[in-house]
Amino acid sequence: MEEQKEISxxxxxxxxxxxxxPYYDNIRITLEKGITVLRALNFIKENIDSKxxxxxxxxxxxxxxxxxxxxxxSKLACMTQVFKELEDSKEENVILIEPLNNFTIMRDxxxxxDPLVEKLKYYYSWVNPKMPVHELGKKEYLISEEKFQEYDxxxxxxxxxxxxxxxxxxEVNPNYISPAVLLKSYRxxxxxxxxxxxxxxxxxxxxxGVWDCTHCYxxxxxCVKNIDIMKGIQGLRNSGMKTVSKRSEGAxxxxxxxxxxxxxxxxxxxxxxxxxxxxxxxxxxxxxxxxMLLRRRVPPPSFMMSEIPRIEKVRKIFxxxxxxxx
Amino acid sequence: xxxxxxxIVGGGGAGLYAAMEILNTDISLNIAVISKIYPNRSHTSAxxxxxxxxxxxxxxxxxxxxxxxxxxxxxxxxxxxxxxxxLCEEAPRVIRELExxxxxxxxxxxxxxxxxxxxxxxxxxxxxxxxxxxxxxLQTLYEQCLRLGVKFYNEYFLISxxxxxxxxxxITALNIQSGEIEIFPAKIVILATGGYAKAYWNRSSNAxxxxxxxIAAALRAGVPLKDMEFVQFHxxxxxxxGLLVTEGARGEGGYLINKNGDRFMxxxxxxxxxxxxxxxxxxxxxxxxxxxxxxxxxxxxxINLDLTHLGAELITKRxxxxxxxxxxxxxxxxxxxxIPIRPTAxxxxxxxxxxxxGRTIMKGLYAIGECACVSVHGANRLGGNSLLEILxxxxxxxxxxxxxxxxxxxxxxxxxIIDKHKKYFxxxxxxxxxxxxGVIREEMGTTLAENVGIYxxxxxxxxxxxxIKKLIERFKRVKVNDTSTVFNTNLVNxxxxxNMLNIALAISAGAYARKESRGSHSRTDYTxxxxxxxxxxxxxxxxxxxxxxxYKPVIMGKYELEERTY
Numbered sequence: 039m040e041e042q043k044e045i046s047x048x049x050x051x052x053x054x055x056x057x058x059x060p061y062y063d064n065i066r067i068t069l070e071k072g073i074t075v076l077r078a079l080n081f082i083k084e085n086i087d088s089k090x091x092x093x094x095x096x097x098x099x100x101x102x103x104x105x106x107x108x109x110x111x112s113k114l115a116c117m118t119q120v121f122k123e124l125e126d127s128k129e130e131n132v133i134l135i136e137p138l139n140n141f142t143i144m145r146d147x148x149x150x151x152d153p154l155v156e157k158l159k160y161y162y163s164w165v166n167p168k169m170p171v172h173e174l175g176k177k178e179y180l181i182s183e184e185k186f187q188e189y190d191x192x193x194x195x196x197x198x199x200x201x202x203x204x205x206x207x208x209e210v211n212p213n214y215i216s217p218a219v220l221l222k223s224y225r226x227x228x229x230x231x232x233x234x235x236x237x238x239x240x241x242x243x244x245x246x247g248v249w250d251c252t253h254c255y256x257x258x259x260x261c262v263k264n265i266d267i268m269k270g271i272q273g274l275r276n277s278g279m280k281t282v283s284k285r286s287e288g289a290x291x292x293x294x295x296x297x298x299x300x301x302x303x304x305x306x307x308x309x310x311x312x313x314x315x316x317x318x319x320x321x322x323x324x325x326x327x328x329x330m331l332l333r334r335r336v337p338p339p340s341f342m343m344s345e346i347p348r349i350e351k352v353r354k355i356f357x358x359x360x361x362x363x364x
Numbered sequence: 365x366x367x368x369x370x371x372i373v374g375g376g377g378a379g380l381y382a383a384m385e386i387l388n389t390d391i392s393l394n395i396a397v398i399s400k401i402y403p404n405r406s407h408t409s410a411x412x413x414x415x416x417x418x419x420x421x422x423x424x425x426x427x428x429x430x431x432x433x434x435x436x437x438x439x440x441x442x443x444x445x446x447x448x449x450x451l452c453e454e455a456p457r458v459i460r461e462l463e464x465x466x467x468x469x470x471x472x473x474x475x476x477x478x479x480x481x482x483x484x485x486x487x488x489x490x491x492x493x494x495x496x497x498x499x500x501x502l503q504t505l506y507e508q509c510l511r512l513g514v515k516f517y518n519e520y521f522l523i524s525x526x527x528x529x530x531x532x533x534x535i536t537a538l539n540i541q542s543g544e545i546e547i548f549p550a551k552i553v554i555l556a557t558g559g560y561a562k563a564y565w566n567r568s569s570n571a572x573x574x575x576x577x578x579i580a581a582a583l584r585a586g587v588p589l590k591d592m593e594f595v596q597f598h599x600x601x602x603x604x605x606g607l608l609v610t611e612g613a614r615g616e617g618g619y620l621i622n623k624n625g626d627r628f629m630x631x632x633x634x635x636x637x638x639x640x641x642x643x644x645x646x647x648x649x650x651x652x653x654x655x656x657x658x659x660x661x662x663x664x665x666x667i668n669l670d671l672t673h674l675g676a677e678l679i680t681k682r683x684x685x686x687x688x689x690x691x692x693x694x695x696x697x698x699x700x701x702x703i704p705i706r707p708t709a710x711x712x713x714x715x716x717x718x719x720x721x722g723r724t725i726m727k728g729l730y731a732i733g734e735c736a737c738v739s740v741h742g743a744n745r746l747g748g749n750s751l752l753e754i755l756x757x758x759x760x761x762x763x764x765x766x767x768x769x770x771x772x773x774x775x776x777x778x779x780x781i782i783d784k785h786k787k788y789f790x791x792x793x794x795x796x797x798x799x800x801x802g803v804i805r806e807e808m809g810t811t812l813a814e815n816v817g818i819y820x821x822x823x824x825x826x827x828x829x830x831x832i833k834k835l836i837e838r839f840k841r842v843k844v845n846d847t848s849t850v851f852n853t854n855l856v857n858x859x860x861x862x863n864m865l866n867i868a869l870a871i872s873a874g875a876y877a878r879k880e881s882r883g884s885h886s887r888t889d890y891t892x893x894x895x896x897x898x899x900x901x902x903x904x905x906x907x908x909x910x911x912x913x914x915y916k917p918v919i920m921g922k923y924e925l926e927e928r929t930y
Contacts, residue, residue, distance in 0.1 A: 055850055070662065072604060072695030084802030088845040088854045093401075096571040098607050099692070100499055101405040117692045144541065145851040151402060152518075155510075164507035165466030171388050175461035178419075180475030186468065193468045193493070193500050197404055231466055 041071045043131060045120060047078065049090065050136040053145050060143075063087075069120055075133070076104055076115035092147040099262070102198035106147055107136040112200040114262050138203035140212065154199060157215060161241055163222040166234040179231055192225035192270055194263040201257035201267060213246050217257035217267050220248055224270030227277060236281065243278040249288020290314050300356055303346030307337035367776075369769040370395040371535060371550035373522050373578055375403025377498070377751065378733030379556030380505035381458075381758030382765070387512045389766035396515040398537055398548065400573060400856070403516065404506045407558055407571040408754065411498025412610065413482065414490040415751035417455035421472055422479035426487035428452050435749060436923050438484040439742025440883035440893065442591070442901070445921030447720045447738045451749070451756050458755040459491050467504040468493050482747045483611070483642060490748040495610075495685060498751055520546070521856055522577050523785055525553060525585040525729065526777045532728030533775040535581075536785060540856060543849025545782045551772040552728045552765045555582060555716060556758070559734035561595055563864045563871065564709035565809025567817075569601050569608045573860070578735045580863035582716045583870070587724045589904040590737040590916070592867065593874030594713035596745055596884045597818050599645040601708025603666040605693045609705060613669060613686050614638040616678065620649065621668040621702065622657040643744065643818075643884060646707040650818045659704065668702035675699075707818055711750060713741045713884065714874070717903065717916075722761030728772060730765060732757045739901065742918075743883025789844070792858060797843035801858045804835050804842065808861075808868050811835075816872050821888045825876040832868045839865055869911055874902045877913045895925050 052060035095103040104115040141149035201217040291314040431452040470478040482490040519540040534549040557578030562570040600609040632648040658665035716731035733754040815828035846854035880894035900915040
């Protein structure tokens with residue numbers, strides 16, 4: 039007989055028709071080693087509570103339906119072993135099951151995925167074929183291994199939305215493009231079969247786009263397919279700087295950073311806002327600035343900031359980068 | 365009431381290809397895709413291997429003609445030869461079209477699409493994207509449909525096909541998110557709802573939703589099904605989940621071991637051992653288990669697939685996916701322990717009877733992909749031909765439907781149908797209902813696996829038909845506990861079970877009536893292929909609630925019947 043354990047599943051429940059607010063159910067079941075969280079949920083639905091509502095389909099980690107928060111972390115229920123998960127449980131033999139963050143909850147563990155689809159559409163997440171329709175299917179493009187490698191990994195994405203759920207920027211701004219759609223945009227933009235790189239890049243580099251990413255790396259950390267999403271984000275920023283958006287706020291912000299590091303070895307936050315946004319927009323931020331002033335949270339101006347010790351070393355790095363055409 | 369020119373039910377590879385082709389043919393057509401899940405979740409994504417096309421990139425001597433012959437021979441001569449020819453002739457065009465639209469096919473050194481050898485193929489002609497071919501094809505098609513502005517109704521469950529005097533009027537569907545029943549009048553309906561191998565429930569590699577919804581709805585609407593008894597089994601499914609361990613594991617040198625520690629394949633295929641053809645290996649494993657040489661566990665009997673002798677380095681380098689699956693789904697690391705496996709149902713050759721354009725006998729109703737039986741796979745499908753089928757016939761049916769739609773009269777569906785369905789749903793929620801759907805579903809899977817599995821014999825098939833008829837009776841008292849309208853998956857699961865029960869009966873009845881062994885259908889009481897009596901398609905129709913079985917000739921061409929040896 040295989041090892042067995044009695045385990046409590048503490049599951050987030052909410053039916054908008056009946057419940058004023060969400061609550062947690064505790065369901066205890068005995069499971070043997072080797073059972074996935076999805077199998078446990080299926081067991082509960084079939085034998086204990088048929089009202090428990092969640093999405094699941096392929097059960098093999100490729101369709102992306104069963105994204106959930108398990109013990110607070112976004113992942114696929116079908117790829118998560120119950121016994122392994124117990125090692126991370128805060129309470130002994132208790133597993134916490136909740137819906138993904140940053141989405142509207144429709145019922146229990148089911149969230150509304152439509153906003154993600156809308157973003158895919160808004161940011162042109164497709165190859166816009168160079169060929170006219172009547173030419174399609176006649177001959178292959180020849181694609182070098184090098185070009186192929188640029189987008190191959192990005193096409194692993196199954197849109198499970200674990201990255202969207204973990205993204206800190208999404209929490210602040212629900213209209214933010216999201217890591218998944220950034221990855222798609224990058225994947226399309228490096229594909230030589232596509233004909234709308236510039237248009238896409240313009241959109242991606244405007245408000246709520248690629249410049250809003252805060253580099254928290256949570257998307258990379260939690261990608262169930264281990265995709266280096268940040269490589270895509272950096273790639274988009276690089277092309278943005280080079281082509282469409284030299285004058286965009288994001289690009290100016292990045293440039294200001296670089297200038298400061300070169301000059302002082304650290305950030306001069308006092309003038310960062312005006313260098314990024316100009317002089318008009320910050321007027322609307324005056325109340326916040328006054329508040330900051332009163333609380334003595336205003337950073338010192340440039341002339342009061344000295345260079346960091348051994349600034350020469352930093353500048354040396356810049357010289358090296360310049361040599362390499364960065 | 366809003367009326368569509370074309371409604372496509374199902375958002376997998378076939379449905380999406382059809383949608384794309386329709387709008388590429390005539391952008392003015394008013395179309396919609398209705399899918400019970402978000403289309404990018406469809407089971408097309410699970411196909412790993414690839415799609416066959418005689419591009420001759422890898423082997424310059426490969427031809428379309430060779431592909432056609434391989435397909436017909438692989439089908440054990442049950443495929444319709446005109447349809448098989450179209451499949452192979454159109455293959456290069458659809459693969460190149462997908463390539464032009466961004467599918468990340470793996471490449472040869474010269475930059476052309478890479479091709480690899482596959483079972484039953486006389487040349488390496490399978491085009492692939494590493495081991496994620498289906499996934500990337502599905503993504504490409506979904507992206508293109510978004511680009512073309514296809515109207516999607518996601519999370520809508522097909523309830524019925526409506527007809528008037530043999531002419532299709534559209535469909536009704538349950539909006540899963542709201543609980544409303546909605547009417548979709550359409551001049552043309554294209555069913556692309558996928559296969560039915562999930563009727564074997566936990567003995568299947570399929571997604572939970574491959575429940576044959578379109579097939580069952582077509583049967584209820586009076587459209588005949590074809591060759592339902594042909595279900596392909598894969599030798600190595602994981603014991604608990606039925607998920608696939610690909611042939612690569614044996615290709616790299618894995619052993620199949622029984623309870624006594626023997627490499628039993630030496631008794632069945634002394635030369636090829638574990639690398640014998642798929643149906644033979646499946647039959648051998650089944651025999652070992654039937655004769656008491658399998659391992660016992662709470663999750664059923666199994667055989668070991670032993671990779672431990674291959675060493676950690678080879679396993680982590682060449683079989684990383686297999687290792688990940690074993691750890692995730694069985695809690696077993698194949699570096700340290702053998703993998704428990706048993707054969708698993710994974711593809712359904714049968715389906716809705718169509719001609720080579722995807723048309724059914726009902727005017728305005730088409731069927732494509734795994735839910736259809738054109739038939740190109742006959743009694744046994746070749747690896748790499750299933751992805752190909754959804755692409756080719758998705759394109760053909762899409763094109764045909766686009767040309768036909770304008771010439772058809774307008775249609776209508778009476779609102780009273782909504783009340784009829786509502787009444788039925790409410791009846792399932794009555795306190796007098798008591799049967800548990802999970803129990804019926806489990807028993808259906810068990811009786812199919814035990815009696816209509818790899819080996820079939822009259823006694824077992826009679827048992828299966830008896831069991832399933834009883835389950836259909838019990839289903840009348842099945843209870844839906846969830847009375848909520850919003851996202852009622854309990855109701856959806858019960859409606860899926862209703863569909864699977866219809867299909868389970870057809871599989872069993874077809875297998876009972878076919879007194880021969882052909883392709884995936886192995887009768888221990890009729891071990892030989894019988895071309896005189898059974899070189900024909902089995903046809904299924906519903907009359908007064910009873911399933912009738914009849915036959916229809918196979919369309920032959922230039923290939924005469926031959927014995928199938930490899």
